[in-house]
Amino acid sequence: MANIIISPNKYIQGNGELENIAKHTNNLGDNFFIIISTSGMKRVSNIINHSFSNSDSNLTFEIFNGECSETEIKRLQNLFQQNKCNVVIGIGGGKILDTAKAVAFYENVPVVIVPTIASTDAPCSALSVIYKDNGIFDKYLLLKQNPNIVLVDTKIIVNAPxxxxxxxxxxxxxxxxxxxxxxxxxxxxxxxxxxxxxxxxxxxxxxxxxxxxxxxxxxxxxxxxxxxxxxxxxxxxxxxxxxxxxxxxxxxxxxxxxxxxxxxxxxxxxxxxxxxxxxxxxxxxxxxxxxxxxxxxxxxxxxxxxxxxxxxxxxxxxxxxxxxxxxxxxxxxxxxxxxxxxxxxxxxxxxxxxxxxxxxxxx
Structure with missing residues (x-):
């Protein structure tokens, strides 16, 4: 059996780096499906919209329902398809990021991971932890690859609890x-x-x-x-x-x-x-x-x-x-x-x- 190490295609970390998200993602696609929380929308949507303001890309924001479950993943897949998107961006904590990775896995499209908190090691992995709708652990979903991009803005991280x-x-x-x-x-x-x-x-x-x-x-x-x-x-x-x-x-x-x-x-x-x-x-x-x-x-x-x-x-x-x-x-x-x-x-x-x-x- 071989020794194996895997990692994201690109890891980016810095103070204020979310302002450059359009530049970092312009080679992945042009119709972005952004999974985000209500609080995340208030904190970062203006930054993201401004970053993409000089591009021809389309942005679809969708509020996460709170649990990384099969039910939520399928709901988001349907919306991804309806909006004819070609890239998933997950912005938030571990469950949002795992959900974004799962949606991208099932839709076979690139995924960009933007943690707004540093509460788990989920962002870089080719793994989603799936829970039942009631919050009890269900299973690990092993993905075929790690995220295409992990973008960490430490200015955002330090403003979380x-x-x-x-x-x-x-x-x-x-x-x-x-x-x-x-x-x-x-x-x-x-x-x-x-x-x-x-x-x-x-x-x-x-x-x-x-x-x-x-x-x-x-x-x-x-x-x-x-x-x-x-x-x-x-x-x-x-x-x-x-x-x-x-x-x-x-x-x-x-x-x-x-x-x-x-x-x-x-x-x-x-x-x-x-x-x-x-x-x-x-x-x-x-x-x-x-x-x-x-x-x-x-x-x-x-x-x-x-x-x-x-x-x-x-x-x-x-x-x-x-x-x-x-x-x-x-x-x-x-x-x-x-x-x-x-x-x-x-x-x-x-x-x-x-x-x-x-x-x-x-x-």
């Missing part, structure tokens, strides 16, 4: 540990091959960047300003994590996230917030050195990521519920089976409860 960037750090936090587990297990990555040295290096650089720059970036974003630390963290959460996860592989941390989606108490949490606790739980599963577990928990506390069940919204622990989460984590096809040893629901149950105690006690 800081909790979103912190969530992105939580998602990125698992990148190195999951890639490391997949390498040890010789598991296949999302590209269908084994991890390359480049992918593992990117994943490790992602983790080190979080530790070095995460707290400084949080303080800057709290003041809605772009600093070098912010640029570095946005690149880590978007590009380094995206490539590291996709070409490194997913393991227990994301499976544990998926398991927690069955509990209504966790539905108000962002993806990366649950993944961060999943990373701590994965380290417990691995029986990682205490120094490493402490380093991760300290980082989470420093930037404001959940380290225990109470911070996940589970104020009263029902052990039957935790076992249901564990059983969901171990479902057939889940990424927890990429770990380098066999795992049972009881193992996950024990790791979650132990991670909860560690996260509650360690400073």
């Amino acid at each position: 800081s909790r979103l960037l912190i969530s992105g750090m939580g998602d990125a936090l698992a990148t190195y540990f999951e890639a490391r587990a997949c390498r040890r297990a010789n598991s296949l990555n999302l590209a269908g091959g084994h991890i390359t040295l480049a992918a593992e290096t990117l994943a490790h650089a992602c983790y080190k960047t979080l530790l070095l720059e995460g707290y400084k970036a949080k303080l800057a974003v709290n003041n809605n300003v772009v600093t070098k630390a912010v640029e570095n963290i946005v690149e880590a959460t978007t590009l380094l994590s995206g490539l590291g996860i996709e070409s490194g592989g997913l393991a227990a941390a994301h499976a544990i996230h998926n398991g927690f989606t069955i509990l209504k108490e966790c539905h108000e949490l962002y993806h990366g917030e649950k993944v961060a606790f999943g990373a701590i739980s994965q380290l417990v599963l691995e029986n990682a050195p205490m120094e490493e577990i402490s380093e991760v928990i300290h980082f989470c506390k420093l930037v404001g990521l959940p380290t225990n069940l109470s911070e996940l919204g589970i104020k009263n622990i029902n052990k039957d519920d935790i076992m249901r989460v564990a059983e969901a984590c171990c479902a057939e096809g889940e990424t927890i089976h990429n770990m380098p040893f066999d795992i049972t629901p009881y193992d996950v149950y024990a790791a979650i409860l132990t991670a909860n105690k560690l996260g509650s006690k360690l400073s």
